[in-house]
Amino acid sequence: MSEPMSDDDMLRLEEELRRAARLLDPVPERLVRQARYAYAFHTVDAELAELTFDSLAPEHAGAVRGPAGPRLLTFEAATLTVEIEVDEDGDGLRLTGRISPPRAADVDVRSRDGERTVRADELGRFACDGLAAGPFGVRCRTGEETVVTDWVAI
């Protein structure tokens, strides 16, 4: 029966594993670049609208339609709420959104491909299609404030 490992032995083996990970499973440089570029989405002094409802979350799984139905998302900031419905559209994803309390705004729709700006009308309604699946977020600029939703994967 072999003796238990000393602390030194364990640290040495761990360090060997660490080196193996660096050699055999490093972070792909492409992903590191993406992480660096993500900072382009940072807006100083923007308010964060947190995700408060996601129809895909397990606690809502029974209440709404399954994966084939639209995805419903609600983001809440102190001064405004953004509700978004995401649908399959044949050519990508389509999103329909509403800002409340209702007001006009410039809405920057963000995905991994970059940013596209659409206009929300005085009722706070906006839409965007041809969106790629993946990381998704929205920035609303009302003129008085800027609100950024938290990111989700759609």
Add this chain to the structure above:
Amino acid sequence: MILLRAACLAPYDEHPALRTSVVHSDSVSGSVSDPAGDPVGDAFGAPAADALDKRRAEPGGTVSALVNAAARGDATAWEALVERFSQLVWSVIRAHRLSDADVEDVWQVTWFRLTSNLHKIKDPERVGAWLASTARHEALRVIRTNRRVTPVDDLDSVSSWVTHHSPEQAVLDSEQAAAEAERLRRLAEAFDLMPERCRRLLRLLMATPPPSYTEVSEALGMPMGSIGPTRARCLDCLRKIMAGETSKSRHKAR
């Protein structure tokens, strides 16, 4: 292939705030980037005595300084955060079995979320734990979503923790290339034979610099008190597999 080696050595930005905090491994802190971004100097050796104390906390305030600076618009601080925590986030993701596409989604959502949350993190010094927790939740969400639409048995698309780099390619320029490659291969194979729980924990601990116990706890949803004993059991398990002391070693544990 040379490009892969460059990525492997994960050079750390020489951001002033980071210089004193990367003390865990001589072989990493000794890697410096030249202007082209390729690492200069390849210091794979035994870790310095400092590195053995991997539970040492960061010098006070360096990480929170970076988080606060990045929140205020300092792009260099952001880049330093990416360099500092890339391997941690990567190892959290790699501790879960995800397809290549899902790996990328989880990675991106994690970092994008940090850009929105820089000013909201309750304890900026522990942003590593925040990143670990975020990556874990995203990975679990993806796994749950996939289970609903894909048969659980469909694991062909799931990449193992070891990607397409072979041990031989990885140690190309080493003087003792053959012996090292052999050792590396045996280590990788033995790793894959460990129980899932051990692979997850050790994959986490394999990040450079090694994660704090808080980060490990957040990454795996594991109570901090059980990390030490589990680590010891798993390293012992790995040692035994490599020494051929267990009959489990003849069958792949999937």
